[in-house]
Amino acid sequence: MSVIRKMPLILSGVSTGLMAFLFLANSAAANTKTNDESIHHISATVCKTCHKETYKQWKGSMHANSTAFKDPIHGAFYRKVVGDPGKEGVKMKNGKYPVCLQCHAPNAAKDKVTKLDSKPAYAEGVNCIACHTLKTFKGIQGKNGKLNLGLKAYEYSDKIQGTGRNSNHKLSALTAGGDEFGFAGGDDEQKPNPHLGKPVTMDGKDIPALPMESNPKQLRTSDACMGCHDKRSNAHGVPLCATGDEYVASNAKADCLSCHMPTTGERSDHSMGGGHSLPMLQRSVVFSMDSKKAGDTIKSVVTIRNKQPHTMPTGAPFRNLHLKVTAYDKSGNVVWENAKGHPGKTDKQAYMHLVLVDDKGKPTAPPTAKGQGADNRLKAFEERHLNYEIPAKDVVLVRSELYYNLLWPGLVKKFGKKIPADVTAPKLISASENSI
Numbered sequence: 001m002s003v004i005r006k007m008p009l010i011l012s013g014v015s016t017g018l019m020a021f022l023f024l025a026n027s028a029a030a031n032t033k034t035n036d037e038s039i040h041h042i043s044a045t046v047c048k049t050c051h052k053e054t055y056k057q058w059k060g061s062m063h064a065n066s067t068a069f070k071d072p073i074h075g076a077f078y079r080k081v082v083g084d085p086g087k088e089g090v091k092m093k094n095g096k097y098p099v100c101l102q103c104h105a106p107n108a109a110k111d112k113v114t115k116l117d118s119k120p121a122y123a124e125g126v127n128c129i130a131c132h133t134l135k136t137f138k139g140i141q142g143k144n145g146k147l148n149l150g151l152k153a154y155e156y157s158d159k160i161q162g163t164g165r166n167s168n169h170k171l172s173a174l175t176a177g178g179d180e181f182g183f184a185g186g187d188d189e190q191k192p193n194p195h196l197g198k199p200v201t202m203d204g205k206d207i208p209a210l211p212m213e214s215n216p217k218q219l220r221t222s223d224a225c226m227g228c229h230d231k232r233s234n235a236h237g238v239p240l241c242a243t244g245d246e247y248v249a250s251n252a253k254a255d256c257l258s259c260h261m262p263t264t265g266e267r268s269d270h271s272m273g274g275g276h277s278l279p280m281l282q283r284s285v286v287f288s289m290d291s292k293k294a295g296d297t298i299k300s301v302v303t304i305r306n307k308q309p310h311t312m313p314t315g316a317p318f319r320n321l322h323l324k325v326t327a328y329d330k331s332g333n334v335v336w337e338n339a340k341g342h343p344g345k346t347d348k349q350a351y352m353h354l355v356l357v358d359d360k361g362k363p364t365a366p367p368t369a370k371g372q373g374a375d376n377r378l379k380a381f382e383e384r385h386l387n388y389e390i391p392a393k394d395v396v397l398v399r400s401e402l403y404y405n406l407l408w409p410g411l412v413k414k415f416g417k418k419i420p421a422d423v424t425a426p427k428l429i430s431a432s433e434n435s436i
Contacts, residue, residue: 028400037208040107043120044127049202051128057270058128066104066125068118071421073316073406081367088115094235102150103228106130109151124161132160135215137223138228145237153227157213160195163268166217222247222255229256229315238356238369241319243314250380252309259308275319278427281404283378284308285378287430289325289400291390298390298436300325302400306378313352313377317366318408320353321377322426323386324401329394336390342409349386352377352407365411393436402430 044061044064048055058064065071068085080099082089091114092098101109101116107130108114108122116122121129135157162168192200196211218224230244232403239245247256260280261268273280286305288428291298306312313319322343327336340352343350355373358364363373378384390398403426407415412424 017100038131039160039210040110040129041119041121042129042208042210044124044129045120046205046207047128049205049207054267054270058272061270061272061417062274062276063126063131063272067123067364068104069116069123070125071104072423074100076415076418078104080088083114085114085116088113088118090114094103099149102152106151127289129160131224132162132219133157134218134224134227135161136218137227140227147231147233149232150228153230156415160210160212161215161219164210164214167195167212167214169193169212220257222257225256225260235370236370238371240317240356240366240369241315243310246310246314246380250309252380254309275313275315275404278429281427281429284312285398285402285430287359287402287432289398289432289434291398291434291436293392293436296392298327298392298395298398300388300390300398300400300434302386302388302432303383304378304386304402305383306381309380311377311379313404316406317354317356318406318411320351320405320408322352322403322405323347323350324403325350325388325390326399326401327395328397328399330396335394338388344409349376363410392436397433397435399431399433400426404429 003295010031040300044055044058062071066074068075068082078085078098078100082092082100089320090098097109097112098114101114103126105116105122105125107119107124107127108116113119113122119226121127133156134154136155138146138153138155140149140153142152160167192202192207192208194200194202194207197211200207201208226244231242232240234240259276261270263269272276275281284307286307287303289300289302291300302325304323308314313321323338324343325338326334329335338350344353354375354377355363356366356369357371357373358368359370361371361373364370405412405424405426407419407424412419415424
């Protein structure tokens with residue numbers, strides 16, 4: 001779920017003379033903020049100057065790849081439902097500004113821009129500034145049942161919002177001995193600190209003033225995430241994703257950040273793993289199988305336990321799981337399997353997904369859905385047992401495999417080459433074997 005940008009700054013005083021030198025090194029232009037330097041126009045590459053490792057983590061995250069240019073699944077839907085992300089003035093079919101940009105390209109949404117490659121800060125999707133200027137979460141419930149999604153769910157600031165751990169600088173400023181800027185220390189190096197409200201020069205680059213205020217209530221809780229990850233409905237009011245409702249129903253005490261942004265040492269994990277992260281998926285479930293031979297039959301029980309405080313899968317309604325159970329002979333040949341290919345039609349318990357339906361109750365795509373149909377995804381903290389009876393003849397090994405899919409099989413076929421095969425391919429997230 002959403003980003004929190006930690007600012008690991010350790011302040012210490014330095015000589016007034018050294019600070020005077022640094023001050024003079026800044027150009028007059030660096031001290032004057034132009035309209036084009038609005039805080040939401042600042043690229044993540046500016047933050048990279050000091051926060052290299054955090055930038056590296058973020059760069060590989062889905063937040064950094066959230067736009068229709070970089071996320072092939074979102075891009076395919078955006079081009080079909082809205083239009084070209086490289087054109088200005090694009091509108092939805094209802095004539096309104098694309099609501100999806102409130103989450104997928106929030107800096108562009110602030111300016112009501114649709115040409116997402118017109119500024120680096122737009123093309124970066126959910127970048128540092130997008131999350132670190134969120135001041136207060138108002139909730140997504142608007143008037144008359146309308147949802148306020150993404151940026152619309154927040155009051156935001158022109159100051160960087162810090163997590164509290166390293167964003168309380170006022171005392172350090174008072175005791176800095178005439179040091180106007182303060183210093184941010186990391187390892188053995190000292191760095192000028194733009195978060196005290198003055199522009200600085202760092203590694204030969206002019207960094208604009210990025211004053212910071214402490215706001216742990218916003219940035220150290222699920223409030224940082226829920227504007228985009230609470231729930232989303234289509235134009236007909238049908239919930240397409242409801243992670244927030246699932247989380248509330250679970251009565252979990254841990255917040256989103258506990259799993260999606262764990263802290264190690266001085267830094268929270270800005271890779272923010274989710275449905276596109278294999279390591280995150282692999283640790284999301286406990287998966288095992290117990291197989292016993294009884295005469296001419298092998299009875300296998302596959303156990304899947306969802307460790308998460310929300311449905312597995314959650315988020316986009318077309319994410320799904322499927323299970324493959326296969327029996328092998330001593331040469332590794334397949335003797336029996338629960339389904340040939342995808343189990344959706346022949347072994348329904350092995351296909352865990354949400355069905356969206358039209359007004360006649362038939363499966364349909366998210367934009368046209370008029371209701372929710374069957375939903376056999378794993379609920380929060382649910383443990384499920386799937387039973388199989390396998391003919392025992394020639395079987396020496398039974399293997400079960402759990403796969404995660406970002407799209408329904410029908411959507412994979414529909415979009416074809418518009419979405420790369422490595423994105424739509426099933427991801428093996430767990431396996432279990434029993435020798436017979």
